[in-house]
Amino acid sequence: MPLRHLHDLTDDVLARAARIRLACFDVDGTLTDGRLFLDSEGREQKAFHVQDGQGLVLLKRAGIEVAFVTARGGTVAVARGRELGVQVFTGVKDKLAKVQELAAGLGIGQDEVAFMGDDLPDVPPFLAVGLAIAPADAHPWTAQHAHWRTRRAGGQGAAREACDLLLGSQGHAPIFEGGTA
Structure with missing residues (x-):
């Protein structure tokens, strides 16, 4: 898959991406734009970008395990x-302990794990994994620890850019099969 639509792809980033077997994503600020909508009953609503969802489905089809790792509770991310x-x-x-647990369960090393996040709770996994990715609008204190930053903001297709990087670096062509993203 051509990676021409992505930017700042160094040989180091491509090599790191080519090794990934587990991709973990923070939710708020990464898969969403970080805003929380609460109704009068305190029920939470969030918006997810459909292209991010398609990218996650493509990762799974390519044999890359995918997990959401979020500090917030709630049912929206679960759904x-x-x-x-x-x-x-x-x-x-x-989050670092959870990522390490997931990798151990798969029998893989931390260098085979990617983590995408946008704020301070994501720094510990950033410092341990093989590929740390931040959306364009990640907090600067977190973004400085990323191996690569997307052009798009969280909840606006940033996760799809990360998925495209992983897929392209591993030579996976788009898989056009039906399904919901």
Whole structure:
């Protein structure tokens, strides 16, 4: 898959992306734009970008495991993960420990893990994984630790850029099959 639509792809980033077997994503600010909508009952609503969902489905079809790892609780991320067929871990206090647990369960090293996040709770996994990715609008204190930043903002297709990087670096062509993203 051509990677011409992506930017700042160094040989190091491409080499890191080519090794990834597990892709973990923060939710708020990464898969969403970070805004939280609460109704009068306190029920949460979030908007997800359909292209991000398609990218996540393509990763799974290419044999790359996908997981959502979020500090927030709630059912919205769980519902979106169920729809896409990805693992979802909510209320995670120690994201690095969860990522390490997931990698160990798959029998892979941290260098085979990608983590995409946008704020301070995402820094510990950034410092440990093989490929740390931040959306364009990630907080600067977090973004400085990323191996690569997307052009798009969280919830606006940033995760799709990350998926395209992983797929393209591993030589996977787009798979056009039906399904919901």
